[in-house]
Amino acid sequence: MNLDLINLFLIQALTIGTVxxxxxxxxxxxxxAGIVNLGLEGLMEIGxxxxxxxxxxxxxxxxxxxxxxxxxxxxxxxxxxxxxSLKLNQFASxxxxxxxxxxxxxxxxxxxxDVILGPQALLKIPKIKATFTSIRIPGLSDIPVIGSLFxxxxxxxxxxxxxxxxxFIFYRTRIGLNIRSVGENPAAAxxxxxxxFRLRYITTIIGGGLAGVAGGYLIMKVVTQIAxxxxxxxxxxxxxxxxxxxxxxxxxxxIGAYFFGALEASFYWLQGYFGGTTVVMLKVVPHxxxxxxxxxxxxxxxxxxxxxxxxxxxxxxxx
Amino acid sequence: xxxxxxxxxRYAIKVERRLEIPRMILVLTSIVSAIAGILLGGVIFxxxxxxxxxxxxxxxxxxxxxxxxxxxxxxxIPIMFTSLALIxxxxxxxxxxxxxxxxxxxxxxxxxxxxxxxxxxELPAPLYxxxxxxxxxxxxxxxxxxxxxxxxxxKVNEILVTLMMNFVSLQIIWYLVSPGxxxxxxxPAFKERYLEYLREQGVSIIPGFKGTPVVPEIARIPTLPIIxxxxxxxxxxxxxxxxxxxxxxxxxxxxxxxVGESEKAAQYAGINYLKLVLLVMFISGGLAGLGGFVNLTxxxxxxxxxxxxxxxxxxxxISAWLSRLNPIAAIFVxxxxxxxxxxxxxxxxxxxxxxxxxxxFEGLIFILLVIxxxxxxxxxxxxxx
Numbered sequence: 221m222n223l224d225l226i227n228l229f230l231i232q233a234l235t236i237g238t239v240x241x242x243x244x245x246x247x248x249x250x251x252x253a254g255i256v257n258l259g260l261e262g263l264m265e266i267g268x269x270x271x272x273x274x275x276x277x278x279x280x281x282x283x284x285x286x287x288x289x290x291x292x293x294x295x296x297x298x299x300x301x302x303x304x305s306l307k308l309n310q311f312a313s314x315x316x317x318x319x320x321x322x323x324x325x326x327x328x329x330x331x332x333x334d335v336i337l338g339p340q341a342l343l344k345i346p347k348i349k350a351t352f353t354s355i356r357i358p359g360l361s362d363i364p365v366i367g368s369l370f371x372x373x374x375x376x377x378x379x380x381x382x383x384x385x386x387x388f389i390f391y392r393t394r395i396g397l398n399i400r401s402v403g404e405n406p407a408a409a410x411x412x413x414x415x416x417f418r419l420r421y422i423t424t425i426i427g428g429g430l431a432g433v434a435g436g437y438l439i440m441k442v443v444t445q446i447a448x449x450x451x452x453x454x455x456x457x458x459x460x461x462x463x464x465x466x467x468x469x470x471x472x473x474x475i476g477a478y479f480f481g482a483l484e485a486s487f488y489w490l491q492g493y494f495g496g497t498t499v500v501m502l503k504v505v506p507h508x509x510x511x512x513x514x515x516x517x518x519x520x521x522x523x524x525x526x527x528x529x530x531x532x533x534x535x536x537x538x539x
Numbered sequence: 540x541x542x543x544x545x546x547x548x549r550y551a552i553k554v555e556r557r558l559e560i561p562r563m564i565l566v567l568t569s570i571v572s573a574i575a576g577i578l579l580g581g582v583i584f585x586x587x588x589x590x591x592x593x594x595x596x597x598x599x600x601x602x603x604x605x606x607x608x609x610x611x612x613x614x615x616i617p618i619m620f621t622s623l624a625l626i627x628x629x630x631x632x633x634x635x636x637x638x639x640x641x642x643x644x645x646x647x648x649x650x651x652x653x654x655x656x657x658x659x660x661e662l663p664a665p666l667y668x669x670x671x672x673x674x675x676x677x678x679x680x681x682x683x684x685x686x687x688x689x690x691x692x693x694k695v696n697e698i699l700v701t702l703m704m705n706f707v708s709l710q711i712i713w714y715l716v717s718p719g720x721x722x723x724x725x726x727p728a729f730k731e732r733y734l735e736y737l738r739e740q741g742v743s744i745i746p747g748f749k750g751t752p753v754v755p756e757i758a759r760i761p762t763l764p765i766i767x768x769x770x771x772x773x774x775x776x777x778x779x780x781x782x783x784x785x786x787x788x789x790x791x792x793x794x795x796x797x798v799g800e801s802e803k804a805a806q807y808a809g810i811n812y813l814k815l816v817l818l819v820m821f822i823s824g825g826l827a828g829l830g831g832f833v834n835l836t837x838x839x840x841x842x843x844x845x846x847x848x849x850x851x852x853x854x855x856x857i858s859a860w861l862s863r864l865n866p867i868a869a870i871f872v873x874x875x876x877x878x879x880x881x882x883x884x885x886x887x888x889x890x891x892x893x894x895x896x897x898x899x900f901e902g903l904i905f906i907l908l909v910i911x912x913x914x915x916x917x918x919x920x921x922x923x924x
Contacts, residue, residue, distance in 0.1 A: 306913040313909045320902025330893040454706045500714045507703040518695040
């Protein structure tokens, strides 16, 4: 096989893997503090819309990214309010955010394309995409095969950095210890003087914002068109499954996310070999893989008695 | 318990946990969420520069024009099935989010006799509808037992599994009906008969869009006299009554309720969780699948990736929640969502806004409903200090 092809495959795998990674890390952050956010898919869909629309209007991809973070974080705030302050059902609240995000995300993207932006704006999409061109690290990027690992766009490096940063925060800092203890035993954390409510708000909001960024990166770098249909296509749900795969560990999340990125990237190559409608069936491989991974992890968790943060999904009140 | 003084007054807000939940508050929060959701949706319209009145006028038009109202009720029938399907599993706190996929699986297998028909293998006419319905129920039921089994056996999160499976079923449809796919209408195996049929309709070529050939007239659900709505409505009402009976008057309903209250307590009561969840999910998936069958043979008349569009399965979740898992209420709540969906189709034509806007409205209602639960669980009073 051609070395260039291997290079291209690795780049694609890491690019798509980064979409999974950023979303997964956001969910790891909020789940570590005890809040499940099932709205990820919806936050990503709405993040994608906000990112591309703002990026096209301002002609600046980073402003798009920032807007995606802010809007998704704002929606996650509703989730935090419902689950932390009002102590309501986290599953129901997350599902509601999911359905709302997908509905509004798709509607506004189509509306922006047809009415707000107009055909002129769509011509600027390649320019937006160009923001995410590879940064070649001199010397290292010329090494055969692994050279591609040193010529990636800035978001890939950001995802990797974020994973390592989160790991460092969780296991090497005071605030990380606090987050973990809030997720494991909020009553004890509270007694030790940690502000349970504030920490849960902060982690849920930042986690939700990261989902928006993941959606924004997906649409600006991978999809590169304003579709009037869903673009996330289950990746948000796979990210939630990846959290379980990672056993809530940011470093394991990196491995899982890149694995699913590679799985998806391989379809572009298999297309050439199968062709026709068979390739349509290949698209279910990530979803079926996620079910299998979830099952294996659940069996493992039962056997080894390890698993989710103890207080995950449970509201905390002081009474 | 908790009393917060309102600054500058002699009053305070007192929040206390309710010991018993009155029926009235459940009904009230549902109605308020639905209305507030529609109103708040108007604010989002404002944000993108469309007057909310533009949306409300269209909802009003659906309500007042008999022909569009009929269409809205037609749309509400598949929603009735997807919401009724969720009543038993939700009552036992098994979150089946896979209604969309189960609906699609039902539609897929119900299409098999249609494919046979066009390929030249014809069954006796009265066999079509019963066979298609039974196939849809059983296959979708078995499909839905997969997440039930995984959950009961190894505690695999059922929300994630049912959701992933929705993408699988949709992709199966894409595979079958895409141009070049085995069930695509342009498949040479159908050519002779299908072309003959199309010529009678005044069409001279097979276009070959994504989709199967149409359901032949002998396999279509009849329309009810006078009201002009398909007979799937009767089936949905019968199922609603049956579900009401099952959940209030039978051992199955009793066991479902016990598990819903506490899985531990159910264990002590000697309830076999595995057996119960498999049965409940078989029924649940089957009902959703039946919805797919009804939608295929009454509305869409061909299998395509849009068979469940714009998300009948997801609408069913909100409809079931909004009806407080009461099967009779679910029928009426489904009509409400049918009206909303039909209004969205009109908005799509006239305002150039995607019909997915109905899903946005539904999500908003769902968010408000979840937040409204606060008032279900807590009593908020203003007291004098």
